[in-house]
Amino acid sequence: MRYFDWATDLGLIDWVQVASAFFSAVAAGLALIAIVQAGKAATENQEAMIRERRIDFELDVLTQILTEMAYMTDPGSRPKIKLLAAVLPVETVPLTRAVFQLESEPNSVEEARDYGYTAGGPLPDALLERIREECTNSVQANLRERALSSPRHRILWWRGRPA
Numbered sequence: 001m002r003y004f005d006w007a008t009d010l011g012l013i014d015w016v017q018v019a020s021a022f023f024s025a026v027a028a029g030l031a032l033i034a035i036v037q038a039g040k041a042a043t044e045n046q047e048a049m050i051r052e053r054r055i056d057f058e059l060d061v062l063t064q065i066l067t068e069m070a071y072m073t074d075p076g077s078r079p080k081i082k083l084l085a086a087v088l089p090v091e092t093v094p095l096t097r098a099v100f101q102l103e104s105e106p107n108s109v110e111e112a113r114d115y116g117y118t119a120g121g122p123l124p125d126a127l128l129e130r131i132r133e134e135c136t137n138s139v140q141a142n143l144r145e146r147a148l149s150s151p152r153h154r155i156l157w158w159r160g161r162p163a
Contacts, residue, residue, distance in 0.1 A: 051149055055142050061088055062139045065096065069132055072123070095134050099127065 010018070065084045068077045082100035085093055090104055098104035098112045101119055115127035123131075 048149060052146070055146050058088060058092060059139060059142050062093075062135050062142070065093075066132065066135050066139075069128065069135070072128060092138050093131075093134055096131050099123065099131065 061084050065081055068081045068084070071077055078100070081096070082102065085096045085100055086102055088097070090097060094105040094108035095111055098108035099117060111130075112127065115124050115130065117124060117127050
């Protein structure tokens, strides 16, 4: 017990000060943990907001492309669709981008040729239908991504329930 002889010499006020110092250190540690968690949550929320804005933008552009595709007899539709497809990532609508001579995946250029399309020529009906299908599939993929990234889905997943 000689290691703790000093403890018997302390009065009540001294013990209160020791306890106060200990609990202050614990409070500072908890505050640090809270600050770190808040930073992580802020970063996650910012990334989620960016993802939501990207999805909204892509859905809007895809909707405009599908609307223009409905009026492909209008000579002004092709430049509009080309401009709209140019703002989308290559992986979103590779065939559409290939048909309108934008950067695309090599297999998409080959697929366009398989439909009998030559650059600047008329678009075969089967190719138009395939482009509509590609845009519709991209819309559905974006809607699925939005549903999976929604706060409700994350809360239900965290609780162990299917969303």
